[in-house]
Amino acid sequence: MTIGVLVVGGAGYIGSHVVHDLVAAGHRVTVFDDLSTGARDNVPDGARLVRGDMRRAEDLDAVLAEQPEVVFHFAARKAAGESMQVPHDYAAHNIAGTLNLLECMHRAGVTRFVFSSSAAVYGSPAYLPIDESHPTNPENYYGYTKLAIEQNLAWFARLSGLSYASLRYFNATGYDLAGRVTVRECGAANLCPVVMEVASGLRESLDVFGGDYDTRDGTCVRDYVHVNDLAAAHVAAMERLLDGDSCLVLNLGSESGSTVLEMIAAASRVIGREIPYRVVERRAGDPASLVASSAKAREILGFSPRHGDLDVIFESMRGVYGL
Ligand SMILES: NC(=O)c1ccc[n+]([C@@H]2O[C@H](COP(=O)([O-])OP(=O)(O)OC[C@H]3O[C@@H](n4cnc5c(N)ncnc54)[C@H](O)[C@@H]3O)[C@@H](O)[C@H]2O)c1
Structure with missing residues (x-):
């Protein structure tokens, strides 16, 4: 089945790998990205790039009016160390930007959401390996921004019918084994x-x-997990949401x-x-x-x-x- 999907932050490192897989699976893909750390060349011919800022409702409303079946959300500031220096910047992008996206989705009646969370929500491990029941106690502001969104997702699922998958990545690494992604990650700190x-x-x-x-x-x-494996998990998460699942919180590690x-x-x-x-x-x-x-x-x-x-x-x- 071909569906329309919106990939916010799809011109970045992980998002572009997912976009390639979605296009290869025959879906109609719109990438929404401000290209602050992403690249136009990361968007394959089979997808459409709309340039915009997720913090601006007027930018999002146009793409959400097309009623995508699923929204993937990769756009974020992601350097844990930097988040401790400039927390307001992380709050504006990762928290306020994401809440804006969710509000715009709600207004447009778009209900399925796949979110890039992080192992940073756990903080120092109380035991290993870390499963999803492990206490969440982020040690940096970046991890807190991801946890704050996860908590909001759980509320919105209860109160307004949102279905979501929050995928807690461990260390994403590698590049597309088929060579489709050729742009180096911008400002990588990993x-x-x-x-x-x-x-x-x-x-x-x-x-x-x-x-x-x-x-x-x-x-x-x-724990290093190859980005092609992550991408496959995103497509599978989308399929679970389309099958009626909601409130999935899942670790993705090797x-x-x-x-x-x-x-x-x-x-x-x-x-x-x-x-x-x-x-x-x-x-x-x-x-x-x-x-x-x-x-x-x-x-x-x-x-x-x-x-x-x-x-x-x-x-x-x-x-x-x-x-
Ligand atoms: N890379 C990792 O190891 C890792 C681990 C855990 C979680 N994550 C999360 O995965 C997601 C993707 O990470 P990545 O490594 O691909 O990062 P990235 O910086 O390569 O991609 C982020 C994309 O979002 C876009 N963007 C940023 N702010 C935006 C805005 N306001 N409006 C529109 N677009 C905007 C950027 O231009 C970029 O294309 C992030 O949410 C990150 O926190 C990454």
């Missing part, structure tokens, strides 16, 4: 893109924050953890040369290990990450970084 930027000479140095954690090599353990040094070693192996780094002081608020349980997504979405192998992840990034 480990994998930073490693590749150093390898390709776009960045001078690679700092490893803390070498004395209680982990197998002293560096932090994180369920395995890799240390920072293992990631750097994998990148070096794939590229065929050493990537220099230096171990510096720990950063505040970085837990030793974060690993997801994705059992719920496996059960509800049939989520089964297929591209978690570290060599596959870095291999998929080479082209985009000219390596």
Whole structure:
């Protein structure tokens, strides 16, 4: 069945991968994006790009008047560290912008919503792997903005008939294995893109924050999930909503953890040369290990990450970084 979908923030890193899959599945896709961190070239020929700001109702009303069956929402500020410096900016985009989008959807009678949440809603783990029942206690303002929206979604589902899937990503990584996405992530602060930027000479140095954690090599353990696996989960979440599900809150992670040094070693192996780094002081608020349980997504979405192998992840990034 072909449906109309609206992808807010669809010109960005994760959104563009989802847009490619939606177009490939034959859907009518409108990307709504202000191109602040996204790129026109990320939008495939089969989708339409409408430039606008989700904080402005008049920008959104026109695209919502087309009555998309499902709205995907990727647009956000996403750097945890930065969110502690400029919380008002994060409030304006991630909270006020999203509430504006939800209000415009409500006015237009559009009821299905797939939201990009984050493992940052959990804060320091009380136990591992982290499942969806784990307490939510964000340690940075970014994580709080995601939790605030999740709480509003639960209310709107009860009070105004919204159906939603909130997908809590762990560390999204890699690039499209079919090579359809060719634009580098803008202003990336995550480990994998930073490693590749150093390898390709776009960045001078690679700092490893803390070498004395209680982990197998002293560096932090994180759960890296390939962006193609994430994209497949979004399409599955959309299908669940179309089938009548609502209020889905699901982790999306690979369920395995890799240390920072293992990631750097994998990148070096794939590229065929050493990537220099230096171990510096720990950063505040970085837990030793974060690993997801994705059992719920496996059960509800049939989520089964297929591209978690570290060599596959870095291999998929080479082209985009000219390596
Ligand atoms: N990258 C990760 O590892 C990760 C992990 C957890 C959650 N997330 C969440 O996933 C979502 C997508 O992340 P990404 O890595 O693709 O980020 P991104 O910055 O590449 O994409 C965000 C897109 O939203 C657009 N945008 C931003 N503000 C807008 C506005 N006011 N109006 C319209 N468009 C706007 C940007 O131009 C960009 O195209 C975000 O909500 C992020 O918080 C990402």
